[in-house]
Amino acid sequence: MSIEIKGLGKEFTQNGQQREVLADVNLTINDGDFISLLGPSGCGKSTLLNIIAGLEGASKGKVLVNNQVVTGPGRDRVVVFQEAALFPWLSVIDNVMFGLKIKGVSKKEAHEMALETLKMVHLSRFTKAYPHELSGGMRQRVAIARALVMNPKYLLMDEPFGALDEQTRLLLHSELQDIWQKTKKTIIFVTHSIYEAVQLSNRVVLMGTRPGRIMKEFSIPYSQPRSKSDPNLAYIEGQIFDELKEEIEKVMREEVDHDYHVAPNNLPWSPDRDMGSHI
Ligand SMILES: Nc1ncnc2c1ncn2[C@@H]1O[C@H](COP(=O)(O)OP(=O)(O)OP(=O)(O)O)[C@@H](O)[C@H]1O
Ligand SMILES: [Mg+2]
Known part of the structure; x- marks a missing residue:
């Protein structure tokens, strides 16, 4: 498989x-x-x-x-996107149960499965909340639970x-x-x-x-x-950064500035280890 x-x-x-x-x-x-x-x-x-x-x-x-x-x-194959596309009119548990109901799972069973999955993402206390009452991180947890519950x-x-x-x-x-x-x-x-x-x-x-x-x-x-x-991980991060540097420069030169250079730094690693919007 x-x-x-x-x-x-x-x-x-x-x-x-x-x-x-x-x-x-x-x-x-x-x-x-x-x-x-x-x-x-x-x-x-x-x-x-x-x-x-x-x-x-x-x-x-x-x-x-x-x-x-x-x-x-x-x-x-289930996809989780950057912005959790939850149904705003449904509570957390109903959002998670939604796909199961469509699949024909009984309400009781769907409820149990959704509760179990919400436990895994640490949202047991928020089953009755609505998406607008949640933080971005919590909404994303609901989206992950909604994907996982479909197994x-x-x-x-x-x-x-x-x-x-x-x-x-x-x-x-x-x-x-x-x-x-x-x-x-x-x-x-x-x-x-x-x-x-x-x-x-x-x-x-x-x-x-x-x-x-x-x-x-x-x-x-x-x-x-x-x-x-872990220094082993930092070392791999440095190697990956080296590989990506030229690609980042290529994109930035074409899109932003002909003379763009990624600042040479003493690897491993730049302060927050995240290239953010650079890549
Ligand atoms: N439906 C579409 N019609 C025309 N061009 C598209 C379409 N979807 C994506 N593209 C183009 O395909 C290229 C790759 O897009 P894609 O969204 O897969 O990149 P990405 O690596 O996910 O970028 P990012 O990191 O910014 O999300 C881009 O140049 C984009 O403009
Ligand atoms: Mg993308």
């Missing part, structure tokens, strides 16, 4: 012009992997995730999930913590590590943060731009939970 991406290409037409957004992407995602897709803005991370989710079609090549070509969305084989996450403050993000990192250990889900995680990728994943796939493609892969063979100050 695995996801195989074979010779994948994607073109978009913009203003009558064809643009190659992904070119010859080949990747095998094994069951139980926590794989991060990391790369400069516009390199096609979300497009790749959406193609795996079946929300977007491929122009070339294919994605196989357990040897079946992906032709559309499926219950085995998908693959959890696809597109910058799920990108809009959160640093403290909430760190908290959710450890919760997600916990969830990964407990549920053994296969997680495909798009991020801008080298730190986040190295802390959470067992594989980090670096993508380059114009056209979007896979540049390199790093294996992070250290057990969880990981320490923020």
